[in-house]
Amino acid sequence: MHFTSERRLDDGVVEREFTLGEIPGILWTPASAPDSASAAAPLILMSPPPLGLRTTYPRLAGRARYYAAEYGFAAATIELPGSGERPRWAAAEEARAALRRAMEAGEPVGAEIIDALVLPLVDRAVPEWQTALDALLSLPGIGGPVGYEGGLISIGVRLAAVEPRIVAAVLFAGSLVPAAMFEEARQVTVPLQVLLQWDDEGNDRQASLNLFDAFGSKEKTLHANMGGHTGVPQFELDAGARFFARHLK
Amino acid sequence: MHFTSERRLDDGVVEREFTLGEIPGILWTPASAPDSASAAAPLILMSPPPLGLRTTYPRLAGRARYYAAEYGFAAATIELPGSGERPRWAAAEEARAALRRAMEAGEPVGAEIIDALVLPLVDRAVPEWQTALDALLSLPGIGGPVGYEGGLISIGVRLAAVEPRIVAAVLFAGSLVPAAMFEEARQVTVPLQVLLQWDDEGNDRQASLNLFDAFGSKEKTLHANMGGHTGVPQFELDAGARFFARHLK
Numbered sequence: 072m073h074f075t076s077e078r079r080l081d082d083g084v085v086e087r088e089f090t091l092g093e094i095p096g097i098l099w100t101p102a103s104a105p106d107s108a109s110a111a112a113p114l115i116l117m118s119p120p121p122l123g124l125r126t127t128y129p130r131l132a133g134r135a136r137y138y139a140a141e142y143g144f145a146a147a148t149i150e151l152p153g154s155g156e157r158p159r160w161a162a163a164e165e166a167r168a169a170l171r172r173a174m175e176a177g178e179p180v181g182a183e184i185i186d187a188l189v190l191p192l193v194d195r196a197v198p199e200w201q202t203a204l205d206a207l208l209s210l211p212g213i214g215g216p217v218g219y220e221g222g223l224i225s226i227g228v229r230l231a232a233v234e235p236r237i238v239a240a241v242l243f244a245g246s247l248v249p250a251a252m253f254e255e256a257r258q259v260t261v262p263l264q265v266l267l268q269w270d271d272e273g274n275d276r277q278a279s280l281n282l283f284d285a286f287g288s289k290e291k292t293l294h295a296n297m298g299g300h301t302g303v304p305q306f307e308l309d310a311g312a313r314f315f316a317r318h319l320k
Numbered sequence: 321m322h323f324t325s326e327r328r329l330d331d332g333v334v335e336r337e338f339t340l341g342e343i344p345g346i347l348w349t350p351a352s353a354p355d356s357a358s359a360a361a362p363l364i365l366m367s368p369p370p371l372g373l374r375t376t377y378p379r380l381a382g383r384a385r386y387y388a389a390e391y392g393f394a395a396a397t398i399e400l401p402g403s404g405e406r407p408r409w410a411a412a413e414e415a416r417a418a419l420r421r422a423m424e425a426g427e428p429v430g431a432e433i434i435d436a437l438v439l440p441l442v443d444r445a446v447p448e449w450q451t452a453l454d455a456l457l458s459l460p461g462i463g464g465p466v467g468y469e470g471g472l473i474s475i476g477v478r479l480a481a482v483e484p485r486i487v488a489a490v491l492f493a494g495s496l497v498p499a500a501m502f503e504e505a506r507q508v509t510v511p512l513q514v515l516l517q518w519d520d521e522g523n524d525r526q527a528s529l530n531l532f533d534a535f536g537s538k539e540k541t542l543h544a545n546m547g548g549h550t551g552v553p554q555f556e557l558d559a560g561a562r563f564f565a566r567h568l569k
Contacts (some may be wrong), residue, residue, distance in 0.1 A: 136546060261446075269542075280529075282519075283544070290553070293518075295532070295542035304539070309561065317555060 072206035084139040086132070089202055095124060095156070096149035099135035100212065110156045111214025113319035114207060115146040116200060116230075116237070118221030121192070123155035124148065127222075132306055134220075142166040142312050144319070145213045150193040151202050151223070162191060170247075174273075179280035186249045188224045193252075197229045204236060220314045224282070225252050232258040239265065243303070244293075246278035253285045264314045266307060271300045321457035333388040335381070340452055344373060344405070345398035347385035349461065350416070360463025362568035363456055364395040365449060365486070367470030367479075370441070372404035373397065376471075383469075383557055391561050393568070394462045398452050400446040400472070411440060419496075423522075435498045438474045442501075446478045453485060467564045474501050481507040488567035490515065490560045492552070493542075494528035502534045511539040513563045515556060521547045 076088040083102025088095065101112055115138055119127045135146035150156070153163050166187035173180045206260040207213055220241035221227040227242045232255045240259075245252065283293050292314075294318050296304050323527045325337040332351025336343065346414055350361055368376045375414075384395035399405070402412050415436035422429045456462055469490035470476040476491045489508075493516040512530050518525065532542050545553050 289546060291546055292553075293542065293544035295539055295544070297538060304541075306562075309562065313555075313558070313562075 081138055082137045082140045085135065091149060091206055093157070094149050094199060094203075096147060096203060097124065097131070097177045098130070098145065098147045098207065100145045101139040101143045109237065111212055112143055112145040113215070113315070114213050114217045115144050115315060116204065116217060116219045117146055117148045118126070118200070118219070118223065119148055119151065119154070120222030121151050121154045123247070124150050125155060132221065137308055138315070140180055142316055144315065146185050147203065149199060152192060152199065162187065164284050180247060181252060185247050186251075189223075189249050192223070193225050193229050194313060196226050199319055200230055201234055204234070207235070216319045218319050220311065223266060224248060227317060228252050228256050228259060231261055239263070239315060244274065244279035244282065246274040248278070253282065256282060256285040257287045259286050260288055262314070262318050263292070264311060265293050266296040266303055267293055268296050268300055268302055269297050273300050309314055326535045331385055332383045340398060340455055342406070343398050345396060345452060346373065346380070346396065347396040347456065348381070348388050349394045350388040350392045359432055360461055361392055361394040361489050362464070362564070363462050363466045364393050364564060365373060365453065365466060365468045366395055366397045367449070367468070367472065367475055368400065368403070369402050369471030370403045373399050374404060386557055387561055387564070390496060391565055393564065396452065396456050398448060401441060401448065411436065415437060429496065431499060434496050438472070438496060438498050439500070441472070442474050442478050445475050446482065449475070449479055450483055453483070457485070465568045467568050469560065473497060476487050477501050477505050477508060480510055480512075486510060488512070488564060493517075493523065493528035493531065495523040497527070497531055503533060504532065505534040506536045508535050511567050512537045512541070513560060514540065514542050515552055516542055516544040517549055517551055518544050522549050
Protein backbone atom coordinates (compact mmCIF):
# COMPACT_ATOMS: atom_id res chain seq x y z
CA MET A 72 0.00 0.00 0.00
CA HIS A 73 1.50 3.23 -1.20
CA PHE A 74 0.04 6.66 -0.34
CA THR A 75 0.10 9.10 -3.26
CA SER A 76 -1.62 12.16 -1.75
CA GLU A 77 -2.87 13.48 1.57
CA ARG A 78 -5.07 16.44 2.44
CA ARG A 79 -6.98 17.61 5.48
CA LEU A 80 -10.57 18.59 4.61
CA ASP A 81 -12.46 21.44 6.25
CA ASP A 82 -14.23 19.10 8.66
CA GLY A 83 -10.81 17.91 9.84
CA VAL A 84 -11.13 14.53 8.11
CA VAL A 85 -7.91 13.37 6.45
CA GLU A 86 -8.29 12.03 2.89
CA ARG A 87 -5.44 9.97 1.47
CA GLU A 88 -5.25 8.43 -1.99
CA PHE A 89 -3.28 5.23 -2.30
CA THR A 90 -2.40 2.43 -4.64
CA LEU A 91 -2.42 -1.19 -3.70
CA GLY A 92 -0.37 -2.78 -6.47
CA GLU A 93 -2.21 -1.55 -9.56
CA ILE A 94 -5.44 -0.75 -7.69
CA PRO A 95 -6.22 2.86 -6.76
CA GLY A 96 -8.06 3.59 -3.54
CA ILE A 97 -8.98 6.29 -1.04
CA LEU A 98 -8.84 6.29 2.76
CA TRP A 99 -10.64 8.75 5.03
CA THR A 100 -9.74 8.97 8.72
CA PRO A 101 -11.28 11.02 11.54
CA ALA A 102 -9.77 14.37 12.57
CA SER A 103 -8.38 13.15 15.84
CA ALA A 104 -7.12 9.69 15.04
CA PRO A 105 -6.73 7.71 18.23
CA ASP A 106 -3.07 7.03 18.98
CA SER A 107 -3.34 3.91 21.08
CA ALA A 108 -4.13 0.55 19.55
CA SER A 109 -6.97 -0.03 22.01
CA ALA A 110 -8.80 3.06 20.74
CA ALA A 111 -8.24 2.32 17.04
CA ALA A 112 -11.05 3.54 14.78
CA PRO A 113 -13.46 0.96 13.38
CA LEU A 114 -13.22 0.67 9.59
CA ILE A 115 -15.99 0.83 6.97
CA LEU A 116 -15.15 -0.70 3.60
CA MET A 117 -17.18 1.20 0.99
CA SER A 118 -17.48 -0.71 -2.26
CA PRO A 119 -18.42 1.64 -5.13
CA PRO A 120 -20.86 0.78 -7.88
CA PRO A 121 -18.98 -0.32 -11.05
CA LEU A 122 -18.86 3.20 -12.51
CA GLY A 123 -15.32 4.21 -11.61
CA LEU A 124 -14.08 5.98 -8.48
CA ARG A 125 -13.83 9.32 -10.26
CA THR A 126 -17.56 9.25 -11.13
CA THR A 127 -18.69 8.09 -7.72
CA TYR A 128 -16.22 10.18 -5.68
CA PRO A 129 -18.70 12.86 -4.52
CA ARG A 130 -21.14 10.32 -3.12
CA LEU A 131 -18.43 8.13 -1.57
CA ALA A 132 -16.59 11.08 -0.05
CA GLY A 133 -19.83 12.49 1.37
CA ARG A 134 -20.59 9.22 3.12
CA ALA A 135 -17.03 8.67 4.31
CA ARG A 136 -16.70 12.18 5.74
CA TYR A 137 -20.01 11.78 7.60
CA TYR A 138 -18.84 8.48 9.08
CA ALA A 139 -15.49 9.97 10.06
CA ALA A 140 -16.67 13.34 11.36
CA GLU A 141 -19.86 12.22 13.15
CA TYR A 142 -18.97 8.71 14.28
CA GLY A 143 -15.16 8.51 14.35
CA PHE A 144 -15.03 5.68 11.80
CA ALA A 145 -12.30 5.30 9.20
CA ALA A 146 -13.62 4.52 5.72
CA ALA A 147 -11.89 3.23 2.61
CA THR A 148 -12.68 2.32 -0.98
CA ILE A 149 -10.83 0.73 -3.89
CA GLU A 150 -11.54 0.72 -7.62
CA LEU A 151 -13.38 -2.39 -8.83
CA PRO A 152 -11.77 -4.66 -11.47
CA GLY A 153 -12.60 -3.34 -14.94
CA SER A 154 -13.85 0.06 -13.68
CA GLY A 155 -12.28 3.54 -13.88
CA GLU A 156 -8.72 3.40 -15.24
CA ARG A 157 -8.35 -0.33 -14.56
CA PRO A 158 -7.98 -2.68 -17.55
CA ARG A 159 -11.14 -4.17 -19.06
CA TRP A 160 -11.30 -7.82 -20.06
CA ALA A 161 -13.07 -9.13 -23.10
CA ALA A 162 -15.64 -11.40 -21.45
CA ALA A 163 -16.85 -8.60 -19.17
CA GLU A 164 -17.17 -6.18 -22.08
CA GLU A 165 -19.22 -8.75 -24.01
CA ALA A 166 -21.49 -9.33 -21.00
CA ARG A 167 -21.97 -5.56 -20.58
CA ALA A 168 -22.87 -5.23 -24.25
CA ALA A 169 -25.38 -8.10 -23.96
CA LEU A 170 -26.94 -6.42 -20.89
CA ARG A 171 -27.23 -3.11 -22.75
CA ARG A 172 -28.86 -4.79 -25.74
CA ALA A 173 -31.40 -6.60 -23.55
CA MET A 174 -32.27 -3.43 -21.62
CA GLU A 175 -32.56 -1.29 -24.74
CA ALA A 176 -34.82 -3.91 -26.31
CA GLY A 177 -36.91 -3.94 -23.13
CA GLU A 178 -36.30 -7.67 -22.80
CA PRO A 179 -35.80 -9.49 -19.50
CA VAL A 180 -32.10 -9.90 -18.67
CA GLY A 181 -31.39 -13.63 -18.96
CA ALA A 182 -29.65 -15.66 -16.26
CA GLU A 183 -26.68 -16.36 -18.55
CA ILE A 184 -26.06 -12.62 -19.03
CA ILE A 185 -26.25 -11.97 -15.28
CA ASP A 186 -23.89 -14.85 -14.54
CA ALA A 187 -21.38 -13.71 -17.20
CA LEU A 188 -21.54 -10.13 -15.95
CA VAL A 189 -21.39 -10.67 -12.22
CA LEU A 190 -19.65 -13.94 -11.30
CA PRO A 191 -16.21 -13.12 -12.81
CA LEU A 192 -16.37 -9.67 -11.21
CA VAL A 193 -17.12 -11.16 -7.79
CA ASP A 194 -14.35 -13.75 -8.26
CA ARG A 195 -11.83 -10.98 -8.99
CA ALA A 196 -13.04 -8.30 -6.57
CA VAL A 197 -13.41 -10.26 -3.34
CA PRO A 198 -9.71 -11.27 -2.98
CA GLU A 199 -8.75 -7.66 -3.74
CA TRP A 200 -10.96 -6.38 -0.92
CA GLN A 201 -9.39 -8.93 1.39
CA THR A 202 -5.90 -7.75 0.42
CA ALA A 203 -6.98 -4.15 0.97
CA LEU A 204 -8.33 -5.15 4.38
CA ASP A 205 -4.96 -6.67 5.34
CA ALA A 206 -3.18 -3.45 4.37
CA LEU A 207 -5.71 -1.09 5.97
CA LEU A 208 -5.79 -2.95 9.27
CA SER A 209 -1.99 -2.77 9.51
CA LEU A 210 -2.10 1.06 9.55
CA PRO A 211 -1.74 2.83 12.91
CA GLY A 212 -5.03 4.10 14.34
CA ILE A 213 -7.21 1.71 12.35
CA GLY A 214 -8.37 -1.46 14.03
CA GLY A 215 -11.17 -3.90 13.81
CA PRO A 216 -14.07 -4.40 13.83
CA VAL A 217 -14.90 -3.90 10.16
CA GLY A 218 -18.16 -2.98 8.46
CA TYR A 219 -18.87 -3.26 4.75
CA GLU A 220 -21.24 -1.30 2.57
CA GLY A 221 -21.49 -1.60 -1.10
CA GLY A 222 -23.05 -0.98 -4.40
CA LEU A 223 -22.82 -4.32 -6.16
CA ILE A 224 -24.71 -6.60 -3.81
CA SER A 225 -23.14 -9.84 -5.08
CA ILE A 226 -19.68 -8.68 -3.99
CA GLY A 227 -21.09 -7.85 -0.56
CA VAL A 228 -22.76 -11.26 -0.30
CA ARG A 229 -19.54 -13.15 -1.09
CA LEU A 230 -17.39 -10.94 1.11
CA ALA A 231 -19.77 -11.13 4.08
CA ALA A 232 -19.95 -14.90 3.65
CA VAL A 233 -16.20 -15.59 3.46
CA GLU A 234 -14.44 -12.78 5.35
CA PRO A 235 -14.68 -13.24 9.13
CA ARG A 236 -13.25 -9.78 9.89
CA ILE A 237 -16.47 -8.19 8.54
CA VAL A 238 -18.95 -8.09 11.41
CA ALA A 239 -21.83 -6.06 9.86
CA ALA A 240 -22.89 -4.92 6.40
CA VAL A 241 -25.16 -2.39 4.72
CA LEU A 242 -26.15 -3.71 1.28
CA PHE A 243 -28.01 -2.05 -1.59
CA ALA A 244 -30.57 -4.46 -3.05
CA GLY A 245 -30.36 -5.26 -6.72
CA SER A 246 -31.88 -8.04 -8.74
CA LEU A 247 -29.06 -8.65 -11.25
CA VAL A 248 -27.92 -11.37 -8.88
CA PRO A 249 -26.74 -14.78 -10.13
CA ALA A 250 -28.84 -17.66 -8.83
CA ALA A 251 -25.70 -19.11 -7.26
CA MET A 252 -25.44 -16.07 -4.95
CA PHE A 253 -28.67 -17.05 -3.19
CA GLU A 254 -26.87 -20.10 -1.83
CA GLU A 255 -23.99 -17.90 -0.67
CA ALA A 256 -26.50 -15.52 0.94
CA ARG A 257 -27.64 -18.37 3.17
CA GLN A 258 -24.04 -18.58 4.50
CA VAL A 259 -24.09 -14.94 5.64
CA THR A 260 -24.67 -14.67 9.38
CA VAL A 261 -23.54 -11.14 10.29
CA PRO A 262 -26.11 -8.39 11.02
CA LEU A 263 -27.35 -6.77 7.81
CA GLN A 264 -29.18 -3.61 6.85
CA VAL A 265 -30.48 -3.93 3.28
CA LEU A 266 -31.60 -0.86 1.32
CA LEU A 267 -34.29 -1.39 -1.31
CA GLN A 268 -35.63 1.24 -3.69
CA TRP A 269 -39.32 0.36 -4.07
CA ASP A 270 -39.64 1.56 -7.68
CA ASP A 271 -36.15 0.72 -8.88
CA GLU A 272 -36.39 0.85 -12.67
CA GLY A 273 -33.45 -1.54 -13.18
CA ASN A 274 -34.30 -4.12 -10.54
CA ASP A 275 -37.16 -6.49 -9.84
CA ARG A 276 -38.73 -5.86 -6.42
CA GLN A 277 -39.75 -9.44 -5.75
CA ALA A 278 -36.27 -10.75 -6.62
CA SER A 279 -34.78 -8.30 -4.13
CA LEU A 280 -37.26 -9.38 -1.43
CA ASN A 281 -36.36 -13.01 -2.16
CA LEU A 282 -32.65 -12.27 -1.70
CA PHE A 283 -33.36 -10.47 1.58
CA ASP A 284 -35.34 -13.54 2.66
CA ALA A 285 -32.43 -15.84 1.74
CA PHE A 286 -29.79 -14.27 4.00
CA GLY A 287 -28.90 -16.52 6.93
CA SER A 288 -28.41 -13.62 9.36
CA LYS A 289 -30.52 -13.66 12.51
CA GLU A 290 -30.46 -9.86 12.59
CA LYS A 291 -31.34 -8.41 9.21
CA THR A 292 -33.42 -5.32 8.52
CA LEU A 293 -34.85 -4.21 5.20
CA HIS A 294 -35.18 -0.46 4.65
CA ALA A 295 -37.45 0.03 1.66
CA ASN A 296 -37.85 3.59 0.39
CA MET A 297 -39.82 5.19 -2.39
CA GLY A 298 -38.27 6.16 -5.67
CA GLY A 299 -35.92 4.88 -8.31
CA HIS A 300 -32.45 3.37 -8.28
CA THR A 301 -30.53 6.53 -7.41
CA GLY A 302 -33.16 7.97 -5.05
CA VAL A 303 -31.96 6.53 -1.72
CA PRO A 304 -33.00 9.23 0.81
CA GLN A 305 -30.29 11.20 2.59
CA PHE A 306 -31.54 10.05 6.00
CA GLU A 307 -30.45 6.48 5.23
CA LEU A 308 -26.83 7.62 5.64
CA ASP A 309 -27.49 8.32 9.32
CA ALA A 310 -29.50 5.10 9.66
CA GLY A 311 -26.53 3.18 8.26
CA ALA A 312 -24.10 4.96 10.56
CA ARG A 313 -26.20 4.09 13.59
CA PHE A 314 -26.41 0.47 12.46
CA PHE A 315 -22.60 0.37 12.21
CA ALA A 316 -22.26 2.17 15.54
CA ARG A 317 -24.30 -0.59 17.20
CA HIS A 318 -22.11 -3.32 15.77
CA LEU A 319 -18.61 -1.84 15.49
CA LYS A 320 -18.11 -0.43 18.98
CA MET B 321 -59.34 16.28 30.77
CA HIS B 322 -58.90 15.51 34.44
CA PHE B 323 -55.53 14.50 35.94
CA THR B 324 -55.83 11.74 38.55
CA SER B 325 -52.17 11.14 39.47
CA GLU B 326 -48.73 12.60 38.92
CA ARG B 327 -45.26 11.24 39.63
CA ARG B 328 -41.73 12.14 38.63
CA LEU B 329 -39.79 9.08 37.42
CA ASP B 330 -36.10 8.51 38.08
CA ASP B 331 -35.15 9.83 34.63
CA GLY B 332 -36.95 13.08 35.50
CA VAL B 333 -39.86 12.34 33.15
CA VAL B 334 -43.25 13.31 34.62
CA GLU B 335 -45.98 10.67 34.24
CA ARG B 336 -49.58 11.80 34.73
CA GLU B 337 -52.68 9.63 34.54
CA PHE B 338 -55.83 11.32 33.35
CA THR B 339 -59.40 10.71 32.32
CA LEU B 340 -61.02 12.26 29.30
CA GLY B 341 -64.71 11.76 30.04
CA GLU B 342 -64.86 8.00 30.63
CA ILE B 343 -61.58 7.28 28.83
CA PRO B 344 -58.43 6.67 30.88
CA GLY B 345 -55.08 7.86 29.54
CA ILE B 346 -51.46 8.60 30.42
CA LEU B 347 -49.26 11.57 29.58
CA TRP B 348 -45.47 11.64 29.81
CA THR B 349 -43.60 14.95 29.60
CA PRO B 350 -39.85 15.70 29.55
CA ALA B 351 -37.99 16.60 32.75
CA SER B 352 -37.47 20.22 31.84
CA ALA B 353 -40.71 21.16 30.14
CA PRO B 354 -40.19 24.27 28.07
CA ASP B 355 -42.09 27.23 29.55
CA SER B 356 -42.58 29.37 26.47
CA ALA B 357 -45.12 28.49 23.81
CA SER B 358 -42.49 28.81 21.09
CA ALA B 359 -40.44 26.04 22.67
CA ALA B 360 -43.40 23.74 23.34
CA ALA B 361 -42.56 20.03 23.19
CA PRO B 362 -43.70 18.09 20.12
CA LEU B 363 -46.27 15.42 20.99
CA ILE B 364 -46.29 11.72 20.10
CA LEU B 365 -49.68 9.99 20.26
CA MET B 366 -49.03 6.36 21.14
CA SER B 367 -51.98 4.13 20.30
CA PRO B 368 -51.79 0.85 22.23
CA PRO B 369 -52.70 -2.55 20.80
CA PRO B 370 -56.24 -3.56 21.89
CA LEU B 371 -55.04 -5.42 24.97
CA GLY B 372 -55.74 -2.83 27.65
CA LEU B 373 -53.45 -0.10 28.97
CA ARG B 374 -52.61 -2.08 32.09
CA THR B 375 -51.24 -4.97 30.02
CA THR B 376 -49.30 -2.78 27.62
CA TYR B 377 -48.12 -0.22 30.19
CA PRO B 378 -44.50 -1.46 30.46
CA ARG B 379 -43.92 -1.29 26.72
CA LEU B 380 -45.72 2.05 26.28
CA ALA B 381 -43.99 3.64 29.27
CA GLY B 382 -40.60 2.42 28.06
CA ARG B 383 -41.14 4.05 24.66
CA ALA B 384 -42.61 7.26 26.08
CA ARG B 385 -39.79 7.72 28.60
CA TYR B 386 -37.19 7.22 25.86
CA TYR B 387 -38.90 9.82 23.67
CA ALA B 388 -39.17 12.27 26.57
CA ALA B 389 -35.73 11.75 28.12
CA GLU B 390 -33.67 11.44 24.92
CA TYR B 391 -35.59 13.65 22.49
CA GLY B 392 -37.66 16.06 24.61
CA PHE B 393 -40.97 14.85 23.17
CA ALA B 394 -44.19 14.63 25.16
CA ALA B 395 -46.06 11.34 24.63
CA ALA B 396 -49.60 10.31 25.46
CA THR B 397 -51.89 7.32 25.17
CA ILE B 398 -55.58 6.58 25.78
CA GLU B 399 -57.44 3.31 26.26
CA LEU B 400 -59.10 1.99 23.09
CA PRO B 401 -62.88 1.48 22.99
CA GLY B 402 -63.74 -2.00 24.35
CA SER B 403 -60.27 -2.55 25.89
CA GLY B 404 -59.11 -2.55 29.51
CA GLU B 405 -61.85 -1.42 31.88
CA ARG B 406 -63.90 0.19 29.11
CA PRO B 407 -67.31 -1.33 28.29
CA ARG B 408 -67.47 -4.04 25.65
CA TRP B 409 -70.18 -4.06 23.00
CA ALA B 410 -71.89 -7.16 21.69
CA ALA B 411 -70.94 -6.94 18.03
CA ALA B 412 -67.25 -6.56 18.85
CA GLU B 413 -67.35 -9.53 21.22
CA GLU B 414 -69.00 -11.65 18.52
CA ALA B 415 -66.36 -10.61 15.99
CA ARG B 416 -63.56 -11.42 18.44
CA ALA B 417 -65.09 -14.86 19.07
CA ALA B 418 -65.34 -15.50 15.32
CA LEU B 419 -61.68 -14.48 14.89
CA ARG B 420 -60.64 -16.84 17.68
CA ARG B 421 -62.62 -19.74 16.17
CA ALA B 422 -61.07 -19.18 12.73
CA MET B 423 -57.55 -18.97 14.13
CA GLU B 424 -57.97 -22.03 16.37
CA ALA B 425 -59.33 -23.98 13.40
CA GLY B 426 -56.36 -22.80 11.33
CA GLU B 427 -58.74 -21.32 8.78
CA PRO B 428 -58.11 -18.09 6.90
CA VAL B 429 -59.79 -15.13 8.60
CA GLY B 430 -62.58 -14.04 6.26
CA ALA B 431 -63.10 -10.47 5.09
CA GLU B 432 -66.44 -10.23 6.91
CA ILE B 433 -64.78 -11.11 10.25
CA ILE B 434 -62.04 -8.52 9.68
CA ASP B 435 -64.58 -5.85 8.73
CA ALA B 436 -66.78 -6.61 11.77
CA LEU B 437 -63.78 -6.59 14.08
CA VAL B 438 -61.96 -3.52 12.84
CA LEU B 439 -64.30 -1.03 11.17
CA PRO B 440 -66.50 -0.27 14.22
CA LEU B 441 -63.37 0.04 16.35
CA VAL B 442 -61.84 2.54 13.92
CA ASP B 443 -65.13 4.47 13.75
CA ARG B 444 -65.21 4.79 17.55
CA ALA B 445 -61.51 5.27 18.25
CA VAL B 446 -60.56 7.98 15.75
CA PRO B 447 -62.88 10.72 17.10
CA GLU B 448 -61.65 9.89 20.61
CA TRP B 449 -58.04 10.41 19.56
CA GLN B 450 -59.01 13.71 17.99
CA THR B 451 -60.71 14.82 21.22
CA ALA B 452 -57.64 13.75 23.17
CA LEU B 453 -55.49 15.75 20.76
CA ASP B 454 -57.58 18.88 21.38
CA ALA B 455 -57.15 18.47 25.14
CA LEU B 456 -53.44 17.63 25.04
CA LEU B 457 -52.52 20.51 22.75
CA SER B 458 -54.26 22.95 25.11
CA LEU B 459 -51.87 22.03 27.94
CA PRO B 460 -48.99 24.40 28.68
CA GLY B 461 -45.62 23.24 27.30
CA ILE B 462 -47.13 20.93 24.68
CA GLY B 463 -47.45 22.22 21.15
CA GLY B 464 -47.61 20.86 17.69
CA PRO B 465 -46.36 19.29 15.55
CA VAL B 466 -47.84 15.89 16.36
CA GLY B 467 -46.59 12.42 15.53
CA TYR B 468 -48.61 9.22 15.79
CA GLU B 469 -47.50 5.66 16.41
CA GLY B 470 -49.74 2.78 16.95
CA GLY B 471 -50.53 -0.82 17.29
CA LEU B 472 -53.73 -1.25 15.31
CA ILE B 473 -52.71 -0.08 11.86
CA SER B 474 -56.26 0.66 10.64
CA ILE B 475 -56.72 3.31 13.34
CA GLY B 476 -53.43 4.88 12.27
CA VAL B 477 -54.44 4.85 8.61
CA ARG B 478 -57.75 6.63 9.28
CA LEU B 479 -56.23 9.10 11.72
CA ALA B 480 -53.31 9.97 9.42
CA ALA B 481 -55.75 10.41 6.55
CA VAL B 482 -58.26 12.69 8.32
CA GLU B 483 -56.33 14.56 11.05
CA PRO B 484 -54.22 17.39 9.63
CA ARG B 485 -52.41 18.03 12.93
CA ILE B 486 -50.59 14.69 12.55
CA VAL B 487 -47.51 15.33 10.42
CA ALA B 488 -45.69 11.96 10.63
CA ALA B 489 -46.54 8.42 11.72
CA VAL B 490 -44.81 5.19 12.71
CA LEU B 491 -47.16 2.28 11.95
CA PHE B 492 -46.91 -1.42 12.80
CA ALA B 493 -47.89 -3.54 9.82
CA GLY B 494 -50.70 -6.03 10.24
CA SER B 495 -52.79 -7.85 7.71
CA LEU B 496 -56.15 -7.92 9.54
CA VAL B 497 -56.97 -4.80 7.56
CA PRO B 498 -60.40 -4.24 5.98
CA ALA B 499 -60.27 -3.87 2.20
CA ALA B 500 -61.85 -0.42 2.58
CA MET B 501 -58.77 0.79 4.48
CA PHE B 502 -56.61 0.38 1.36
CA GLU B 503 -58.57 3.22 -0.22
CA GLU B 504 -58.05 5.35 2.89
CA ALA B 505 -54.33 4.50 2.82
CA ARG B 506 -54.12 6.17 -0.59
CA GLN B 507 -55.34 9.39 1.08
CA VAL B 508 -52.42 9.41 3.53
CA THR B 509 -49.71 11.85 2.48
CA VAL B 510 -47.61 12.42 5.64
CA PRO B 511 -44.18 10.78 5.99
CA LEU B 512 -44.46 7.22 7.28
CA GLN B 513 -42.17 4.65 8.84
CA VAL B 514 -43.83 1.22 8.69
CA LEU B 515 -42.57 -1.65 10.84
CA LEU B 516 -43.06 -5.16 9.47
CA GLN B 517 -42.20 -8.41 11.26
CA TRP B 518 -41.02 -10.72 8.48
CA ASP B 519 -42.28 -13.94 10.10
CA ASP B 520 -45.35 -12.54 11.84
CA GLU B 521 -47.42 -15.61 12.73
CA GLY B 522 -50.70 -13.69 12.79
CA ASN B 523 -50.24 -11.57 9.68
CA ASP B 524 -49.75 -12.22 5.99
CA ARG B 525 -46.50 -10.73 4.69
CA GLN B 526 -47.75 -10.02 1.18
CA ALA B 527 -50.88 -8.26 2.47
CA SER B 528 -48.67 -6.03 4.62
CA LEU B 529 -46.42 -5.23 1.66
CA ASN B 530 -49.52 -4.40 -0.39
CA LEU B 531 -50.74 -1.98 2.27
CA PHE B 532 -47.31 -0.32 2.40
CA ASP B 533 -47.47 0.01 -1.38
CA ALA B 534 -50.94 1.60 -1.18
CA PHE B 535 -50.01 4.56 1.06
CA GLY B 536 -50.09 7.83 -0.85
CA SER B 537 -47.13 9.33 1.05
CA LYS B 538 -44.17 10.45 -1.02
CA GLU B 539 -41.85 9.69 1.90
CA LYS B 540 -42.53 6.25 3.30
CA THR B 541 -39.99 3.75 4.58
CA LEU B 542 -40.58 0.10 5.39
CA HIS B 543 -38.46 -1.37 8.17
CA ALA B 544 -38.77 -5.15 7.94
CA ASN B 545 -37.16 -7.18 10.71
CA MET B 546 -36.83 -10.86 11.44
CA GLY B 547 -39.01 -12.63 13.94
CA GLY B 548 -42.61 -12.93 15.03
CA HIS B 549 -45.31 -10.45 15.94
CA THR B 550 -43.88 -9.33 19.27
CA GLY B 551 -40.23 -9.49 18.20
CA VAL B 552 -39.70 -5.89 17.01
CA PRO B 553 -36.03 -5.22 17.82
CA GLN B 554 -35.18 -2.69 20.50
CA PHE B 555 -33.17 -0.57 18.04
CA GLU B 556 -36.37 0.33 16.16
CA LEU B 557 -37.32 2.57 19.10
CA ASP B 558 -34.36 4.82 18.32
CA ALA B 559 -35.04 4.60 14.58
CA GLY B 560 -38.60 5.77 15.24
CA ALA B 561 -37.41 8.59 17.50
CA ARG B 562 -35.02 9.82 14.82
CA PHE B 563 -37.78 9.66 12.22
CA PHE B 564 -39.97 11.81 14.48
CA ALA B 565 -37.07 14.15 15.23
CA ARG B 566 -36.67 14.80 11.49
CA HIS B 567 -40.34 15.68 11.07
CA LEU B 568 -41.44 17.23 14.37
CA LYS B 569 -38.76 19.85 14.86
